Amino acid sequence: MGNLTPLSYRYDSFVLFQIDVRCKIICICFLSIVIAKAQFLQLYLITAIFSWLLYRSGFNIRRLIRELKYFFIILIFLFIVRTITTSSSHISIPIFEFINRLKYIEIDLVKIDLIGILNYINANILNHIPIDKDGLTDGCQVSWRFFLIVIMGILFSSSTTAPAIKSAVMWFLKPFPFIPKNRVAVMVSLFVRFLPLLLEKATEVSDAQKSRCFHLKKNPIKKIKNITVPLITKVFNSADNLAIAMASRCYNENRTEIAEHSLLSSGYEINFYLGTIVLVLITLFL
């Protein structure tokens, strides 16, 4: 029995799974703007709402965090880059002092050689790069926003099937006469269908490599190469097999869509629209 990745569709009776896909897409568009503009208050609020939605959608939050561990590395990297590159003349902390503080605070968690390396880099390269309060705030907000966008994507992808997305995309493209609606919708739905597959294959490759003590390798370039080459091969093979399976069942663009029912109102859409409007107003006026 297979495991579902965070992006895989899962069935649940929760209202998020029942509402009109068009409503979800409209709310996502506005929420993306809200998140891009959000300060700490709005970020807290949206995090609370998303946490509740994740919980009600049947996600195990601890497991989700564990599955997103590689994404958190990107977030930390993003945080560091934003912190260093955003500066102002407010409270300035030289990086040397910052690392020293880190060393004393995290002495049990950070390996001694890492601190040595950081000190060496600091003394020889980064000594003049300041870290200030604005940089820390900006780094924190940007990585938080990025995190919320990903959580929103997970909520959408896990509660919506690819054919439902296809139907919604076709509906949105109806007013535009020269766009090949069917083809665009198929491309969008296949892309959404392939995201979980990509994660699934990455996990398979990673597990297979771990079982042969791959984690003991130190060279990061070799590590990336060893993961990427089999992953790409697997993904292309899967795409090929999927295309053959679709062809054998007469796949074509001109087909009956049973997912049309996902464009029917469940009656709860108004709550989602209102919630989004409230968040937009809070972001604009607070």
Added chain:
Amino acid sequence: MSRFDDKIGKNIIEVKRLSHIYGSTDRGIKNISFGVKPAEFIVVAGQNGSGKSTLFRHLNGLLSPTSGEVWIHGRTVSSNLEYARQIVGMIFQDADCQIVGQTVFEDAAFGPENLRLPIGEIHKRTNNALKELGLLHLKEQNPATLSGGEKRRLAIAGVLTMRPEVIVLDEPFSNLDYAGTRDLLSSIIWLHKAGHTIILSTHDIEKVIFYASRMIIIHQGRIVGDDKPEMLLKEVENFGIREPCSSKLGMNIIPWDK
């Protein structure tokens, strides 16, 4: 009387001098000819790489032949692809690769949607197929959460909704445990009893040989045997296929699942 009875006697599929060579290699199938009659249960046996999957992919036009032709009810497959794919339903070796829907229902309904059937008919066929294969209670689930046996049954349901006459199963028992294999075997027997023509490839003939009405042995891309199973059983080990235990012990063939 089954809906296929009026066609008994005539071949559904005619494979005529079919060859398919991969690139400049010697791999593929060479000069293969045979016919398939309604309600036959054909086991295509051969080692890995003998050309079974390549042959099967020609039966509904998933590959184009290097030479030769496949005919279905007198029409060439190459110029009647949709017709061929409707008549010949294909179930692949890897159950995961043929799942195209994100729910069990969506996956089973994929074929009839492509055939542009009315929504009511799609629902009727899909619900019937899922019910017949014991998957109706899982219709809203993501297929990734199903067991190996359930995935194979879903693949059969997905093909059944297209109402094929012939069901082609490529190594259906690979990667299945004992319970899953028994489960799938009983589904295949049920399909055959319901009037479908079965063409099944395997390198382990023991599981199905009792039910087969005909056996074709493929070796290095060529047909080296095509007869009733009991006529060929003593030869199979010459082509890298294991002879069933009961045959080795000089007994009559007994069903594997009993």
